[in-house]
Each structure stands twice: as C-alpha cells, then as structure tokens.
Amino acid sequence: MDLDKDNKISITVIRRLPKYHRYLGELLRRGINRISSKELSDLTGFTASQIRQDLNNFGGFGQQGYGYNVEELYNQLGKILGLNKVYNTVIVGSGNLGQAISNYSGFEEAGFKVLSLFDKNPKVIGLKIRDIEIRDVDELGDFIKENDVEIGVITTPREYAQDIADVYMENGIKAIWNFAPADIKVSDDIIVENVHLSESLFTLSYFLNNKEDYVKN
Amino acid sequence: MDLDKDNKISITVIRRLPKYHRYLGELLRRGINRISSKELSDLTGFTASQIRQDLNNFGGFGQQGYGYNVEELYNQLGKILGLNKVYNTVIVGSGNLGQAISNYSGFEEAGFKVLSLFDKNPKVIGLKIRDIEIRDVDELGDFIKENDVEIGVITTPREYAQDIADVYMENGIKAIWNFAPADIKVSDDIIVENVHLSESLFTLSYFLNNKEDYVKN
DNA sequence: TAGATTGTTAATCGATTAACAATC
C-alpha cells in the first residue's frame, strides 16, 4: 500500500497524527460533525497550513468551502495509524509501570491486547493482574511464537532491557515499546519506540531553570 | 543567568541534552575519562557536528585535539538541566502510574523528591506507598503552599486533568508533568511537559503498518 | 451566486551537515 509515492513521510508529520486523532475523537464524542483546518489549528496549536499539508500526505480528506467531516477524518486517521487491527502484545516487567500499561483500557480499546505479563520474580509468577496472568520470563520466547505476538513492551530495570530485546528479536516480535532508560540494539526490521521518562522530566527541569527558552506546545 | 544571548535555545537542541547526559553517565560508570564528538556520535546516533553545535550553545566544554572530559561534561550538562537542585514534587492519581513514578529511585537520585501522593478514593487515602502517604486531593492546595512544592504530576484519568491543573495553578506550582491523555490549559508562566503514552504507542503502530517510513533513532 | 475553505505551489525560515582554521 502507499506505492504511489517513493518519498517517506517525515517523522515530524507522523508524530502529529496521534494528536489530530485524539482531538477528532473528542469532537466526535461532543457530536461535532465538521471542522476546518483553522478550527483544528486553534485546538491543536499547529497552524492551519501545516494541518492541511500533513493531511494531504495521505489523501484529500477535505472539501473546499466546508472543511473536514469529523467522523470520516477520525476514521481515516485511525486507519493510517493502524488502529483498525488487533495487536497481540506482551509486557516484560510486572512492576507498577507494566501493570499501569496492562490495566489501561484505552490501549485495549485501540486494539492493543495484552496477552500476558512476564517477570523473573518467583513471588509474582502465577499472580493475575485483572485477568492477565504473570508468567515466568523463561517462557517468553515460546509464548511469543505460540501466540503470534507482534508487540513486546519492556518495563524492566535498565540492566535487563537488552536481554529482553534479544529474546523478542529471536522470536520474531515486530515492534518493541521500550520504557527502560537504555537504548536497545536490534536488527533494522524491528520497530523500536522508546519512552524515556527521565528525558521528559529532565526537559521539564531544564525549562524550570531556563524559562526564557520555554515556548508553549 | 545566560544573559549573554538573546536568542533562545531551540527545543530540538534541549531535547537532546538528556540523552547526552545519560550516555555520559554510563561512560562515567564505566570509568571512561575522555570522549570525542565522533565517539559520542557513534553512541547517540546524532552527528558529531550536531553534538559540537549543541554543546557550544552552552559553552566550550571541549579541547582541541583531545575531545571532552567525561566527568566535566556530565556535570556541566547536569547543571544545565537543573539536576544540581532538589525539587519538591507531588503526584495526583495514586494508581499504578503514580506509584511507578513515586517508586522510581532514578528520579529521587536526580533531585525530584516526591513529598506526597493524592487521590480522591477514600479507600486508598491514608495508605503508604513505600514511605509516601496518600492524601485526600482536597488537601492538595494547602499542601502545595505549606511545602513549597514546585512540580506537580498528573496521573489521573483524562477527565480530571484540567481540574487538577487548575488547583496546581492557583496554588503557585511552577511546572506540571502531565500523563493524562489531554492537553491542559494553564497560564503562560507555568511549564507543562506532557507524556502522552497513547501518542507514542500509536506512532509505533503507524510504523508497524508503514515500515518504509521507519528510520532508526 | 457569494463566501468559505481546501489542496498545492512558492517563499521563508530554521536545523543539520560540511568544511576548515585554530589550537591543544
């Protein structure tokens, strides 16, 4: 799909898409049918021009003189983001962060189904978080293969992150969502998305000490 | 401070600083004394040229023919990021995510001291997470004022985020670290740093479905 | 039809990369 263009969509554009999707979801809940790029600009803080440019990378979803149909654009963006599918997911590290992710209903609603948590601590193996069992991390590889797991989450301490990434890689996982404060090394065909909480907090700290550099949004 | 320049440091530069800091910390732990921009480039994935440009926004930390002293650069970056201070912090929302943050030793080591968690659920008010008490959210405003709290974290469900932000704002908090999937509105003098986990996950999902757009790092 | 707003091209702005003199 998307063979009609050779040039990549830039990461800066891609990272704005979820925000458009979120605001359109809100508008939809509020029963609003149509929105212009100008109005979306007021909501999101991106310029109207930028919004039109961004969307036109994927198609002409709008209509001159009218704007965009909220529901249609929401659905289109959902499809572009791959939210029209279900992804089998596992989480390694059953601490608070792992539990937070497995409990968050928003992810399940968006199609990210957590099949199991994994840990190496015998005290927690066998327990259930809601209805999701915590398994021994030694069973991780087999579980991935037997259950067509596509996405692996890492919520372990830093020192185990690379080992888990290796197990993920060896067993054919397609994408890794990494919360450990380390950059893992995997082969080029595996998607890695990092959430480095420290980097976010330290950025906050920087701005707290250098208010003159801070700009909203 | 930093009165010697009128032009702001751009956000793209600022967001790279924590990563430099993290790698330098690793090098320090490994007992490595000196590093060149070329070597830092191999570690971080940023170009050597970019690294030298970034650092020179803040000072000439290197030495021709030698490179950078790891410990000195680590300390300088720590200072630039404001990690040489202690910040009184509170967390509203004592669920898994709030607990994960309050338990993470890395934040406390970096100077972010969690004084209290807050919740509105009577069942958890009065409990302790490690040695941090969960208080009634009704006491939030007074607590902030009495304890010189500078940073407020929001780990509540989306629908409460703005209300908490309002309490933070009214009681003089300086920065908000927001994990709720909503963009909160506050006055311009308050720093807001968002962690939108859904946006990260949806970006991962996009790349899973559009591998041709994926580029490492 | 007249007004509104898109899709898209062109202009501008900013960030990254390349190059190299300075110097340790």
Place this chain on the structure above:
DNA sequence: TAGATTGTTAATCGATTAACAATC
C-alpha cells in the same frame, strides 16, 4: 612537531508558513 579534534562559519537540506487558484 605532527596528529587529532574542537569551535565556528558557510552551504545544504528540510520543514513551516504564506499565498492563492480551484471549487464546493
């Protein structure tokens, strides 16, 4: 000294903004 590597300027590249014809 010779080699290495910085700090910094200039060149390039890419992203954002502005403008407007097309058209609903």
